[in-house]
Amino acid sequence: MSLLRVTPYRNLSTLNHIIKNIFTTHNVPKNKNYGTASSVVKSTYEDISIPNQSVTSLVLSQKDHRAESPAVTCGVSGRSYTFGMTRMLIERGAAALIGQVGLKPGDRIGLILPNIPEYVIAIHSAMSAGLTVTFANPLYTEEEITRQFQSVGVKSIVTIPLLLETALQISKKLPNYTQTINIGGEPDPGKNVLSMQALLMDNDEVDLPKVNPTDIAVLPYSSGTTGPPKGVMLTHQNLVANIVQCSHHDFNDLPAFEGPQKTVFTVLPFFHIYGFNTIMNISLYRGEHLITIPRFTPEDYLSCLIKYKPDTLFVVPSLLLFLASHPEITADHLSSVKRVLSGAAPATKNLIDKFTEKLNRDDCVINQGYGMTETSPVTMLTPFRIEQSKAGSCGRLLPSTSARLVDQTNGQDITVPYKSGELLIKGPQLMKGYFNNPKATDETIDEEGWLHTGDVAYYDDAEYFFIVDRTKELIKVKGNQVSPTELESIILEMPGVVDVAVIGIPDTLAGELPRAFVVKQPNADLTEESISNYLKPKVVAYKNLAGGVIFINAIPRNAAGKIMRQELKVFGK
Known part of the structure; x- marks a missing residue:
């Protein structure tokens, strides 16, 4: 089990370039005009059937097809896990959380981790054990993480040696706390610290609980429109629905597990819903090889492009700009890339054109999507083969997703293309609500189930949506919500x-x-x-x-x- 050893980071400053929070959301006063049939824009795709299972069972449901193939790899250290090994470690981890750590279904567990392969094991072990996971940005201050973990009642924390002391200080302020789990470090009984490696070495005989699809799987934090960050209750069903929605054949060149294994490269954080569900979970579900790095440096990023020759890149506009404009990134470094998916904020046509110019070829597909923490997160995505004329669009509505646009001046529904208004969304990926905050929930999701995004958008005559403005008060710094x-x-x-x-x-x-x-x-x-x-x-x-x-x-x-x-x-x- 030596693969579980994590090369320690020398100091906290080495994490300073992690690309952070992706989606932002908004609370607005409820619009009592619930729309008419003519004002509701429905997905052009047929409704999906949502599997009645947990997110982990869905994600690893086809693991036997590639049991010996790599599932997730650290691009810096080379530490890697196959699909078969990942499934085995998740099962052991779930048993250990119940048997050795003493947690019970419904308990909340907190993750303070950068992007490392063990993130997959930690989060899916917890969800398989019936726990609810809340994840924090490891760059947050002790005070910020404490507020989040106190708010949801975290009983155990998973972290790495570099952040262990911070986790221990936070744990002192959490009632009914059990134990801290250290990935890549030694146990410390005196401080109630367990070693992740030791936990996984033991093969506990524990009956895992049956996870109900309507159980809350994760509690990521979002600021909504205003006020302090709030816990977003996403169920297994929400996450499963979004994975299946995004896996529709119109958004992918091949079905899952067909053709040679693809390599996906990302630095976008697993501690936010975009990195967790859209990148980590969908890559695993589709049998792709996920390469990630715990921090962003031009040197490490370039090294991974050269070594792993990824087929797919996940980016935010600022990273796309880096790739398009950095003099050391050449067309040769990007020669293997056949698809780029961008989120967080709109990537303009000029930026897309600049990146395409750097590629110096026309066989790379650049897709965009739109979503938010409260929608698990994706609601719109551009088709895999997007027309050039649609560059800059955030895409079409996913299957089983509907939208409305509301005029900001008179509150009336918009029923024609090319006229902008506030975007409202409805679908199976919508959150259950904000944790212990019914007031904020009611301000965001109205009585008819429409989520008020606070973003201003329009759609064209082919029902491609374009985000043009924000009504929200949130400040967006390099894709991070403030x-x-x-x-x-x-x-x-x-x-x-x-x-x-x-x-x-x-x-x-x-x-x-x-x-x-x-x-x-x-x-x-x-x-x-x-x-x-x-x-x-x-x-x-x-x-x-x-x-x-x-x-x-x-x-x-x-x-x-x-x-x-x-x-x-x-x-x-």
Whole structure:
């Protein structure tokens, strides 16, 4: 079992380039106009039949076809697991979580991990044991992760040696905590730390519970429209539905397990729903070889392109720009790539054209999708053979998915192509709701089951959708969602701050950067530097006030007390 040894990272800074959160979401007041038959856009594809099984049983249902083929590999260390070995370790892991760790079905377990092959084993072991998994960005501060884990009642944490001390400090603040599981490290009975390797070495005789498809599988965190991040309840059924939806033949060149095994390369994080379900789970379900790296550096990325010659790349627009513009990435390095899938934010036609120019060939398919944490995550995807005229589209509705567009000025449904409005979505991939937050759930999903995305979109006469704007207040920094309310609540704790509002300002490289407008008490000794330094240790780096701090006399608010952020955006120019 030496493959379970994880090469330790030298320090936390080595994780600084992990490409982070992908999708953003939005809560809006409920629209009581529930639409008519003429206003509902239905998928052009036939409805799917959702298998009545857990996500793990679906993902590994065809593992015998490629039992000896590689399933997941670390592109840096070369550590790898076959499909047969992956299935065996998941079964052992599930038994160990019940028998040795003492967890029970329905308990919550937290993962603080970068992208490593053992992520697959850890998360699917937990779900096979009937546990609910919540995963955190390993770059988050101790305070941020503690808030998330306290919110859902985490009873055990899985991590690596580099992040063990952080996990142990967090565990002290969690009631009814059991034990910490260390991947690639030694056990420490004195600190209640178990070794993942030791757990998997034991072949426990434990009866695994029957997992109901309606059980909550994962609790990823999303900020929604405003306010602090909330736990998104995604059931096994939600995840299974989305895997089957995305596997429709129109979105793939071949059915699962047919033809030579394909190699998929990604650095997008498994600790977010895009990396977890769209990349990890679908790659395994289709029998593909998944290559991942725990951190992004141009050197490691280039090395993997050369060594593994991937057929498929998963990217976000900023990574696509890197590939298109970095002088050391040549057409030869990308010669094996036949498909690129982009998410997080719209990749413009200009960006796609720039990447295609770098390829210097026309046999690579570039697809885009649209989704959010609350939709497991995909709701739209461009067909595998997309027409050039549709470049820039986020695609057509997945099978069993419907949409509506609502005019922002009058609240009426839009019934014609090419007219933009707020996008509403309905389908089997929609979340069960926000964990212990019915108010936020009701503000996001209306009484007829329509999820209000807060994104402004239009569709063309072939029902290809295009995202054109956002009504949401979330700030999007390189694809990562930043809640203004979260930053405001922290800054308000600072002595001398009377009021504060945070907005996103445009930035060529990052998309947006957080900027704070602060009202200070008379004679308060506050500076831009002191406020920025107060926030820095409390949040992950991309939430820092890179857009600066501006002191003003009053925050503009409407009669209801809501911050008028549009006025601040004009003020800040």
